């Protein structure tokens with residue numbers, strides 16, 4: 001049984017400091033109607049809050065499932081800005097997607113620094129340096145297992161959401177001086193989450 005409010009149209013968010021965001025998650029072992037209904041609610045919640053991704057712990061469920069909606073990079077006329085990676089070619093036309101047990105199996109040495117935000121850290125954007133390209137394995141809900149090389153926003157979104165499954169929130173990867181600048185905002189959110197003794201464990 002998945003523990004979430006079944007009668008909501010969108011799910012309540014958990015915020016930085018909430019224990020469920022900073023703990024371990026369990027692998028998905030079966031695809032049943034309950035999981036499908038939960039995935040649909042996660043997608044509705046992601047859209048309602050203008051996110052490009054959402055991980056199950058962000059709505060209080062310690063499960064290795066994420067949802068994403070990432071579009072390919074295009075200019076104003078809808079023309080592709082660069083050749084797509086295999087992951088973008090295969091997955092972008094299927095968006096939104098729910099991915100079970102996603103895992104990154106290799107990271108590029110080339111990195112890229114971009115601003116990130118998170119529905120569990122509302123209103124705060126800060127730069128995070130991540131590998132530019134990753135190879136991601138997983139299984140689409142009601143779809144096949146896959147292994148794709150991804151780049152661009154898709155690679156970043158996978159890394160950000162899979163971090164959530166490992167109890168990591170992007171703020172832990174923000175370097176100074178940006179971390180120091182954002183800290184008062186982070187502290188307000190931690191207070192809102194109801195966490196008493198949470199301290200951000202910085203990873204950079």
Ligand SMILES: [Zn+2]
Pocket residue numbers: 117118119120160161164170
């Ligand atoms: Zn997030």
